[in-house]
Amino acid sequence: MAAISLISLVTISVFSSILSFSNALSVNYYHQTCPNVESVIAKVVHKGMINDKTVPAALLRMHFHDCFIRGCDASMLLNSKGKSQAEKDGPPNISLHAFYVIEHAKKEVEKMCPGVVSCADILALAARDAVALSGGPTWDVPKGRKDGRISKANDTRQLPFPTFNISQLQQSFSLRGLSMDDLVALSGGHTLGFSHCSSFQNRIHNFNNITDVDPSMDSSFAASLRQVCPMHNKVKNAGANLDSTPTVFDNKYYKLLLQGKSIFSSDQALMTSSRTKALVKKFATSQEEFYEAFVKSMIKMSSISGGGTEIRLDCRVVNH
Incomplete structure (x- = not known):
């Protein structure tokens, strides 16, 4: 690098x-x-x-x-x-x-x-x-x-939990002064990283009384996740990457989301509102527009005022 x-x-x-x-x-x-x-x-x-x-x-x-x-x-x-x-x-x-x-x-x-x-x-x-x-x-x-x-x-x-629906996500972000636009842009952070099975198990096993798998998920993608994360998974660190380029910050997350290949319920939730769905499509089409929105929302989120009162000398413990 x-x-x-x-x-x-x-x-x-x-x-x-x-x-x-x-x-x-x-x-x-x-x-x-x-x-x-x-x-x-x-x-x-x-x-x-x-x-x-x-x-x-x-x-x-x-x-x-x-x-x-x-x-x-x-x-x-x-x-x-x-x-x-x-x-x-x-x-x-x-x-x-x-x-x-x-x-x-x-x-x-x-x-x-x-x-x-x-x-x-x-x-x-x-x-x-x-x-x-x-x-x-x-x-x-x-x-x-x-x-x-x-x-x-x-x-x-x-x-916010990975199982949240769109109204729960909206409420969580709104409480912190963040908008639906911020929600979609910051969700793009899921272009980096990995998730353990427990965070998306709800989508691939016992989804509801009618179907085992979330019908909004691409069937072949769901099958691959079920293979990695069986119902009674005993592999400690089993899971899946959040997108197909998990160490590269790009707009692949949005492209996969449009294909039904997102990991979390909270990702898929972005497709259930006309406002957020439109932004997903916009960011999937233009990485530049995603970057611009992500930067704006990151600055906004990282400026949420905390109740801090000191400059810690060791980040692990408060000053005496």
Whole structure:
């Protein structure tokens, strides 16, 4: 994988129109206090990708899950303490990995600019780099988030589930100030990564009283998933890639969705509303329009204000 500066990246400047979402954030926040922070984080993410091609999907999902619970405050990164279970140990996050990439980035940044850069900003920047280094767009990340001190595993129940229908998805996104357009654009993040059988079992076994398999799913695709994920699956890490190019950030997700080859119920749900279906078709036709919409929605989501109050010295624990 080439370094970030060598990749042909699509740079889209749309942040100015939505910075009001969180007025405290600024693209130039560390211009004086830690000018090289972004290049340091990009190098760490790149190194992580060389060692593990699943790192980008993990970082993108980690950032999404962080912002959707308490706002973007890095509460996702805190370790559980005693009987107090943190977000990272909540059921939807058990399969999350690559926390070491953020921890490594934090150590490198602390050497250079001690006590200046928040873990929440590092996570937002790492998620951007994960997309860019996978062949997707890049963008200017507004910075200035503070780290939160509260992290509860029970709060992960607030995350949108892969079994959600369109009205449940709309409500979940709306509660966070995100629109149906944002929903479709951010769902494109499913172009990266892998899912365990448990997250799509509902579509390929006992779908309803009439049929075993979700009729909206392509029959040959469903058959292949049933082979990998039998009814009483005993293979621990069995599952399927989210699209046919799981390490490349492209618009393949939307193309497959139109063919009935999406993994989750929440993906297929985008085909059940005229508004969202039209956007799926638009993004399947134009990767450039997908990139532009994704960048705009990512900046909007990553600007959801958290209740952070500090700059954590170690992303895994609150300051004393």
